[in-house]
Amino acid sequence: xxxxxxxxxxxxxxxxxxxxxxxxxxxxxxxxxxxxxxxxxxxxxxxxxxxxxxxxxxxxxxxxxxxxxxxxxxxxxxxxxxxxxxxxxxxxxxxxxxxxxxxxxxxxxxx
Numbered sequence: 001x002x003x004x005x006x007x008x009x010x011x012x013x014x015x016x017x018x019x020x021x022x023x024x025x026x027x028x029x030x031x032x033x034x035x036x037x038x039x040x041x042x043x044x045x046x047x048x049x050x051x052x053x054x055x056x057x058x059x060x061x062x063x064x065x066x067x068x069x070x071x072x073x074x075x076x077x078x079x080x081x082x083x084x085x086x087x088x089x090x091x092x093x094x095x096x097x098x099x100x101x102x103x104x105x106x107x108x109x110x111x
Contacts (some may be wrong), residue, residue: 001083007062013081018050018051020047020050021046021047021050021051021053021057022047024043024044024046024047024050024059025043025047025061025064027039027043027091028040028041028043028044028047028061028064028068029064031068032064032067032068032071035071035073037067037068037069037072038068038072040064040067040068040071041065041068041069041072044061044065044068045066047061048061055092056092058088058089059085059088059089059092059093059094059095060085060092060094062081062082062085062088062089062094063081063082063097063098064096065081065095066079066081066082066084066085066088066101067101068100069081070105075108075109076103078101078105079102079104079109082098082099082101082102082105083098083102085098086098086099086102107108
């Protein structure tokens, strides 16, 4: 009986952490949509702290983090995050977007 209770609680906790993680990713996107970069960045940090990320979640999360950092004018950190997306998630839907953003950043930082 104890084992069943522990398994049930573990499943419940895992489900809750996934809800929080997914909610934080969605909230980060929502905050970016209204140019609230600090809140978006905070939500990416929250999402990352709640369990393992799937490949797709990790690519999206790091891309959203890069956008947040760029919006906060933390361009070196943003470039690092864009490069991370390219290197670690090169086949994801976010790789092309990250590459384009890196090109834009390079133009800005060269001027």
